[in-house]
Amino acid sequence: xxxxxxxxxxxxxxxxxxxxxxxxxxxxxxxxxxxxxxxxxxxxxxxxxxxxxxxxxxxxxxxxxxxxxxxxxxxxxxxxxxxxxxxxxxxxxxxxxxxxxxxxxxxxxxxxxxxxxxxxxxxxxxxxxxxxxxxxxxxxxxxxxxxxxxxxxxxxxxxxxxxxxxxxxxxxxxxxxxxxxxxxxxxxxxxxxxxxxxxxxxxxxxxxxxxxxxxxxxxxxxxxxxxxxxxxxxxxxxxxxxxxxxxxxxxxxxxxxxxxxx
Numbered sequence: 001x002x003x004x005x006x007x008x009x010x011x012x013x014x015x016x017x018x019x020x021x022x023x024x025x026x027x028x029x030x031x032x033x034x035x036x037x038x039x040x041x042x043x044x045x046x047x048x049x050x051x052x053x054x055x056x057x058x059x060x061x062x063x064x065x066x067x068x069x070x071x072x073x074x075x076x077x078x079x080x081x082x083x084x085x086x087x088x089x090x091x092x093x094x095x096x097x098x099x100x101x102x103x104x105x106x107x108x109x110x111x112x113x114x115x116x117x118x119x120x121x122x123x124x125x126x127x128x129x130x131x132x133x134x135x136x137x138x139x140x141x142x143x144x145x146x147x148x149x150x151x152x153x154x155x156x157x158x159x160x161x162x163x164x165x166x167x168x169x170x171x172x173x174x175x176x177x178x179x180x181x182x183x184x185x186x187x188x189x190x191x192x193x194x195x196x197x198x199x200x201x202x203x204x205x206x207x208x209x210x211x212x213x214x215x216x217x218x219x220x221x222x223x224x225x226x227x228x229x230x231x232x233x234x235x236x237x238x239x240x241x242x243x244x245x246x247x248x249x250x251x252x253x254x255x256x257x258x259x260x261x262x
Contacts, residue, residue, distance in 0.1 A: 133154060
């Protein structure tokens, strides 16, 4: 099942299930490799202060509306990001590999998945990983929908993830398929969630084979620090094995593992 490759079938089906009428808007799609969203440019210093808390958790400072790619470990840092879960089969296996190599990652969770598997959300938090809002239903056409639709997708997912975690809030927002809009970035930033992009797409959703996944990351890691993998949306055995090979390889190359800059 393709979740990220082409504004996929999954997003359309689940978006329909939400029962929200789509309203086309003329917004531009952001490409994770290309940079910020087209439209009103966000200045580097532009930040949005969080509004009154929407769910339980400590107050957070302002965050930029700009899409972050950098690592808090500096030029030789790598951010491992895991999308679309949690999943009862694959998330525990991803957690096992991360634990084996002492790596912390950022888990971009779909709201309905978090709601269905709160034990896994808590396991992610207990292991020291960070949470990211990946919307309620992973609709990769969000940038063509109304602002009210985008708001529900982002804020309801924030609530679901925070409740499932026992009160730990997402620190980032990643639009499904990179379908950011200026509005969604501003809304997420107002909630203290930094918009999160990626530099290296492993393409594991295509399941091309572990060797291909490993080669892709090795070839593209020079593009930037934030690497995209998945722990849901189908068989993720190749993703697990690729991580098992890549994590020690990256360390041998002199990289360290961190979190995206907030």
